[in-house]
Amino acid sequence: MKKRGQVTIFIVLGIVILVVFGFLFFVRGNVNEASFEEEMSSLTVPKEIESVKLYFDNCVEDLVDEGLTTIGEQGGYINLPKDIMFRSYTNPFSNSLEIYDGLKVAYWYYESANGIEMNQVPSLENIEVELENYINDNFKECYYNIYSFEQEGYEFSLPSLVNSDVKINTNNIQVSVNALVSVNHKDVNANIEKHMILVDSKFGDMYDSAVSIMNKENEEMFLEEKTIDMMVVYDEIPFSTTEFSCEKKIWQKSQVLEDMKGIVSTNIDQIRLDQPESSGAIKTNDYFEIDIPKKAGINDYFIYSTSWPMQMDVSPTKGDILVGDAITQSVPEISKFLNLFFCLNNYHFVYDIKYPVLIRLTDSKGYTLQFATMVRIDNNQPREYNEEVVNYDDADKFSKDFCENKVMPVETRVYDYDKFSSIAGASVSYKCFSSICYIGETNEDGLLQANFPPCLNGVVIAQKEGYEINGESLSTNSESSAAVYLDKYYDLSLDIKTLDLDDGYTRLIEDRYQTVIQFENLDNGYVTMVTQDDKTIKLTNGNYKITEYLLTSSDLEIELKSDTFTQCVSVPKAGVLGLFLKDDKCFDTQVESSELTDVIVGGATFEWNQELSSAKKITVYVPYDMMPRVQNDLITIFNNIQTTKDNSNFRYPSVE
Template identity: 25%
Template sequence: MRKKGQVTLFVILGIMVLLSISLFFYFRLSQIEVPEVTPPEYVPVQDYVEACIYDTGEEAIRQIGLHGGYVEIPFQIDRDPSAYLGLDSQGLLKIPYWYHNMQNRYPSVSFMESQISDFVEQNLDRCLRDFEPMSESFEVTPRGDIEVTTTIAEDDVVIEVDYILNVRLLGEDTESHIGRFSTDFNVRLKRLYDLAVRLLEKENEQTFLENATLDLMAMDSQIPFTQMYISCQRKNWFQQDIEEEIETLLTYYTPRFRVKDTAHAPFAADQETYDYFGSFTLKDIYEGKRPDRELPEDAYDYFHHFFDIGIDRTDLKAGFIYQPGWGMNLVVRPSDGGGLMYSDTARGSTDYFRFFCLNIHHFTYDLSYPLMVVLKDEEAFGGQGYSFRFAMPVIIDHNQPDRKVVGTTLFETPSEYIDFCGEKGDDIYDIRALGVDESGFANMEIDDVNISYDCYKFICRLGSTTAEEGAYKLKTQLPESCSHGYLLAEKQGYLSARQQVLEEKQIFIPIQKLKEMDFEVLRRKYFGRDPPHLASEDLPLDDQTSVMMIIYNYDEDSYYNFREFPVAEDATEDLSKVELIEDTTKYELNLMLLDEDGLILGGYVGNWSVSWQEVADSGKVTFRVVEYIPTPVTEEETYDALNYLQTDTEYQEQLRPVLS
């Protein structure tokens, strides 16, 4: 009996081990996601969707690079002119400062991923165009919302989209579904971001830019610092002249700053040559030990403008840019308060020195100016290249670098936090979106409008308006831990709108309907001399010119159109049209006529008022720009041209856009 009991025990133990192993492999295999395989006959639909994901995703990624890591600049930056660098006189093109008020301020990687995902979610439908291009072969029916996940990896960006589609081949009875799409972008956004953060951190530690600026100022004979010389005549300087001299220095020299171990422009000599000259000390020179080689012409750049941030060798590029139009803040001491700087003189007190005058001056400078940093991945997007840029101020106080850092603010992902969104209050809200419906009737309740609740840190999706009790509306509760947040209303073909929740339980959110229109840009010559006059003939653009166009609306802050003409051949459908609000309203137009090198040739700057009837009766907009003759070359000529564009009301009226 004892032996039989032992055998039974071993059998039971064996079964338990076998069962444990089986369960281990079962759960291990159950966690492995089997990739969805699209039937071959439906691959064209999948390719079509993924092509749209690529186009929309590329636009978002490029916006990230243009705006310092943001697709949409956060409200607290956008509304604070001191928090960004405005690239134009009207502050339309903005690059956020990554260092502001003694704090590092830049987006986190997760924030960038979130903004890319949001942009694709909001704009993918526009590219898909209700699958109209596929309608000759397929019937495609969406069965769910678009959900996007973006991953910024070391060497690429991956956008994954979950979007369930029922697909049927015309002439066939059976249908299949496609639900998962993925697109890869060969852009090293993460490496560019890491390089940007590293550069900012090392600038804060080393004050390289402030020291380089002080060196440039000290080496310029037109900028006085400290000097003593024999003269009885007081010497004067004007602060305006000093400021213009500093601007000239920075414009010329900042592009020559290089970052060590990036793909910078090569120096004139090899490394050993600079090491040789760097080995000499002032003591060596004083004792007569002098180099026996010819000094390279760019030795000053190597020893003063070569920024070592301690990175491994990379093929990414880094550059710095300053433009005089960006301005600067300059305070000089001593001065008379009106911009006049002067030296002090003293006459000798003894008979021997009574004709001897000593002239002394010592000036201290407080200076701050914006600098744009541009990082480039030349291999991105199949060799098209990609730029990531951000801005930071260079700050000097009493002739010393002044770059204190008291903290870092990371812009994080606005969370769609499940616990926060799930804990609802007791009150039921009746939410409706009002606007022009598909039949053209105004002030109507709109169907299928996505409603979200924005409570500053969190965003909760509440649902969509549907037919209920004879009206299109959404009846829902709101998160109980946040009062007086904002309801967001979004629908394809309409401007997004927001309405604050106050005391009323029935909330109407006005949303503006948009109308897509074809557009073109023509040019008209303006002769600035002998005598100045505007020609009467509209001409097409030259092959070597293009127009960059930005349109804002005075009534709707969320309205924004950025377009380029001629439209690129590979541009998405939405970029080949402009959208106008189907209402009587007023726009702010900013069009710049550029040559192939990006130099300004002219443009149009002005306001445009248009009625809802004009929009309703039209399908095309013709914009017109001035071509300034002679072509502006110098800064003064460019200023004259821009001043004409901004102030001459006669041309603004003659070249108003034409609807047809």
């Protein structure tokens, strides 16, 4: 009992100490504010000089307003932190969000192009220093308009040294500028040694709210959780399900990305801080409310614009096409049929997504504090917050030093693969494990002579608009050279026709048919997909594997028996030394018996090569085999697709 009594006493003492310290902190804050206002009131000058004092006080207030506006718009910085890598194709996010040309907002959390988590939350003390420096550097602007006083006979001695002190409080900002201005007017002399103003602003309150939002996001990943909800709820985003449909099994990654941007923009805009019941405001949907109390007089906005970057990697894909991985089943031929993803819509896609969200806070006086954070989905899961996220001021030394340590001379030439001609203005980067360094651009002769950081088995990456990106392996631990060849895109008009395998006749695509054609360049990995709705196609020269499917609706319902199968998705995983390996994630799926009304009626798969440099148009012929009546007919059609090219009436694509 004695020990229990001692513990109780210690708890009570602890509570008392906390209350006392809290009270003392509150009292000290009020005393400091009262002391500041008292000193400000004591700064008096002769009546003849009052207009000059008022002018300089107003000028200081204007400088504070300008500096605070810039700080608020740029995420707590007047001078944004520098990124060790330029914003580019390989680094679209950089360390700041470019809202529009000329306005950038610092990320308070982001992942660098080298895969390092970074924290750029400015302390309130740093913001105060930024504002002090801004006032010191721009106080001379107050001198420009004193000529109006000089015309009235005022004489000035202006300061060469300016020293400011800024204190940001919850509801105001105290500014004191030590800058000796000596004034003489009609035998009246006065020294204005200090300029003090009190700015009515909730900037301190907004900063506290902003930090609370960032901490909440790092602890609960509420933005990531809601993003995953969007992926599950919206049909436009293929995620994980089983359907019987011949039409919904093809997605273009580029279109899914655009749909995802629109969905995110619409939903992020609905997120709000928790509105107290006592405020009398109309409550919004609780799902979109974040468990952070909304402070009086401060409005909050969560924003994503579709014009901002979003990075989306999906597995499994083939180029720009989302396709399901292999289905494992006891009956091989049924397995092949089920793997024909146009008719059995079973899939589980694994996403890695990055995009920025802008959080904007405003007060009733028009002041704003906004910052950006990066939302990250990793293998369909919210990012894991590392308590030791690297701060901007002590960013990862290896990554920074690697790109700065460009000591090995390398001669890089970039060529057009078709013409073997030089490509001017090609952007060149160098990748070593997870680090990507921008090197420069080729000159008019397609040559870049520059120093590279030393690395064993790195990759020189070249890219230019109108060409397929390409890279070449290169070790830069000694003086070396590299040649990178880029395949030019050729824009061709597209015509798709059906081909009857029985008589060899070709026909225009009828409305009842749907065609899906995939072009996979076996030389450079370029993949694209078109349907009869497309009028043009972009191709590079090379050897292609072309896969064609012809689909239609059937008057008969073809029965598929229930079964269980396993679907595996290959996803990238990091290996030793940063090398990327493959890992399989498998999912068992129970497929209930059902009937198909959308069926495949023909197709082909074959290899094709054609010189395209002078081509203007390509015509593709999609074979018609037969209308299936039962499940075995579908399996027959699928098996025939592999050998259709051997049919005497088969036709390869033609160009003109």
